[in-house]
Amino acid sequence: MLFFRSEERVREWCARTRHPLRPIVRMDQLWALAREWYSTRLQPDSRRPKPDEMGAIFARLGLVGDFWDPQSDTFGGGPRVS
Amino acid sequence: MDLELRVKLAVYAHFAETGRRPSAADVASRAGVEAGEVRESFASLRSKRVLVLEADGASIRMAPPFSGVPTQHEVTAGGVSYYANCAWDALGIPAALGRPAVVRSRCEESLEPLELAVSDQGPAATDWVFHCVVPAAKWWDDIVFT
Numbered sequence: 001m002l003f004f005r006s007e008e009r010v011r012e013w014c015a016r017t018r019h020p021l022r023p024i025v026r027m028d029q030l031w032a033l034a035r036e037w038y039s040t041r042l043q044p045d046s047r048r049p050k051p052d053e054m055g056a057i058f059a060r061l062g063l064v065g066d067f068w069d070p071q072s073d074t075f076g077g078g079p080r081v082s
Numbered sequence: 083m084d085l086e087l088r089v090k091l092a093v094y095a096h097f098a099e100t101g102r103r104p105s106a107a108d109v110a111s112r113a114g115v116e117a118g119e120v121r122e123s124f125a126s127l128r129s130k131r132v133l134v135l136e137a138d139g140a141s142i143r144m145a146p147p148f149s150g151v152p153t154q155h156e157v158t159a160g161g162v163s164y165y166a167n168c169a170w171d172a173l174g175i176p177a178a179l180g181r182p183a184v185v186r187s188r189c190e191e192s193l194e195p196l197e198l199a200v201s202d203q204g205p206a207a208t209d210w211v212f213h214c215v216v217p218a219a220k221w222w223d224d225i226v227f228t
Contacts, residue, residue, distance in 0.1 A: 001168035005189040013191035025212040031204040034173035
């Protein structure tokens, strides 16, 4: 999970390192994710989102598709990303 | 409050106050429990994906969004310096602390430095982006790589 100066820098990095190009996330979307995951983390009643809750959070932010599905088996049989 | 919750809160309070990982002894002292109980709680919290531990089972590698070891993602807030596990967690630290922060990191391709002010309304306007190669269903297969 990395920062890039632009979408073009992401494409260059993926080509150079032979990693697949995945959905690109804007910083305002990343802030929304960070708040969903961590805004209560220091409090007694905090808990991690469950898989179905994760899917709903991603969908609200327009992050849809198999990549964002925490229960997807689309990626289960292929070679590990490394 | 049960033992595991006391341990978890002690871990996070230590990170929030100091920016560094607590030892098991630090957690025992802060939570008012025995060292052996801390190690048992650490193992349970690892199984619930709350903590990531080093191989010794006692040193905290991650208490997301905080990193127990130095990384390329540094966050400064309230005069305290923190390390984040990844780009997502770099914004997660000001979200968790509920206070303004400055995130310092880099573009992974060009190595251009990033310095991003984050207020309680979120990051300042920027066209920097975030990218993750690991699909959501596989994040915890190797969370350190993710």
